[in-house]
Amino acid sequence: MERTGEISIVGGAVMFLVHEARATTRDVDAFCHPASAIHEAARRVADRFEDEVPPDWINDAVKGILSPNGGFENWLEMSNLRVMTAQPAYLLAMKCMAMRLEEESHDIDDIRFLVRHLDLKTADQVLDTVVKYYPAxxxxxxTVYALEEVLDGLWNDVEDRHSGSGSTPDRSTPPSPFDN
Structure with missing residues (x-):
């Protein structure tokens, strides 16, 4: 019996896979359907690649922050699996809602990347994006207080890099998403 499933990916995995904005991610934040079949397949992948893939590499705790207004795009379609990724504005809204400020969190860098990607210039524009998905x-x-600081100097930094003072990361060899 052939099984079919769908994985809707959010978080760092989207930043890595779609936007190439990160070199790694610890796990794949995703909503899976049917959950039991997808998690069983993920367990088999972890068993097979135990030195490279952690057993809990698919994290479905994201279910608690999904918005009914959220949008996903097809990223990969196979005969028995469809992989969807969060649209950039929706991903920005989720990152702003979580906005973990700890040093090991990538939320701030991800927010900055998505703000540039969406060409948003002010904290108010970012908040307008967030409230399209979540009640104000x-x-x-x-989040409200941190956005001004997060965005402070963001566009000046981009202009500096375009003028040649910054460097571009080497992407000639794609890294494993699970490198630490």
């Missing part, structure tokens, strides 16, 4: 009263105050 659910937006954490830390």
């Amino acid at each position: 009263d659910r937006v954490p105050q830390k």
Whole structure:
């Protein structure tokens, strides 16, 4: 019996796979259907590549922050599996809702990348994007306060890099998404 499934990916995996904005990710934040079949397949992958892939590499805790207004795009379609990725504006909204400020978190860098990608110039424009997906009263105050600081100098930094003072990362050999 052939099984079919769908994985809707958000978070760092989208930043790595779609936007090439990161060299690695610890896991794949995803909503899976049917969950049991996808998780069983993921377990088999982890068993086969135990030195490279952690057993909990698919994390479905993201179900708690999905928005009914969120949008996904086809990324990969196979005979028995479809992989969808969060649209950039939706991903930005999720990153802003989570906005983990710890040093090991990539949220701030991801937010900066997505703001540039979407050509947003102000914190108000970013917040307008967030409230398209989440009620305004659910937006954490830390997000509202931190966005000004996160965006401060963002466009100046981009202009500096375009004038030749920055460097472009070497992407000649694609890294494994699970490198640490």
